[in-house]
Amino acid sequence: MGNSSSMLTQYDIEEVQKHSNGAFTQQEIVSLYSRFCQLDRKNCGFIPSDEFLTIPEFALNPLSHSLLTMLDNLNFKDFVAFLSVFSPRATLQHKIEFIFKVYDSDCNGKVTFRDILRVLKDMSGQFMPEKKMEEILIQVLEEAGYQKDSVLVLSDFMKILGDTGVKMEVDFHVD
CATH class of the missing domain: 1.10.238.10 (EF-hand)
Known part of the structure; x- marks a missing residue:
């Protein structure tokens, strides 16, 4: 091309x-x-x-x-x-795989507590103290059946996000 x-x-x-x-x-x-x-x-x-x-x-x-x-x-x-992945025609699995890659910054196929915390910090900036973010993240992980020291793989993301109706769409204007 x-x-x-x-x-x-x-x-x-x-x-x-x-x-x-x-x-x-x-x-x-x-x-x-x-x-x-x-x-x-x-x-x-x-x-x-x-x-x-x-x-x-x-x-x-x-x-x-x-x-x-x-x-x-x-x-x-x-x-x-x-x-x-941002197309309305993309499958839910495709979107979740993408989200997993965002969290898996070292591309080792695993997401740790620190990986998730890093993304949360990026998303919230200085609006929330790190200690508070950690507390909230621990609670969310526990509610999903995981612990702070759990290592999540793609199938865990599928299980956690599979029923959430993840919506990641961008309107692509056609010239």
């Missing part, structure tokens, strides 16, 4: 659509390609993670630094696959 929307072929669109599990229409993929090309300022076919910080909505997101590890050097197919 080249760096201009005129170089996106029907075959490319179909491949990207398949790679993103059908989360986007063909028209949405063409629109996303246009945005990808804007972010690919060096025209190299990849977007370095720091380019995402130039998007005001992303830079203001309290989890932006946690997400940067997932975003480094994305090609177009991976860019769309990353965004697919």
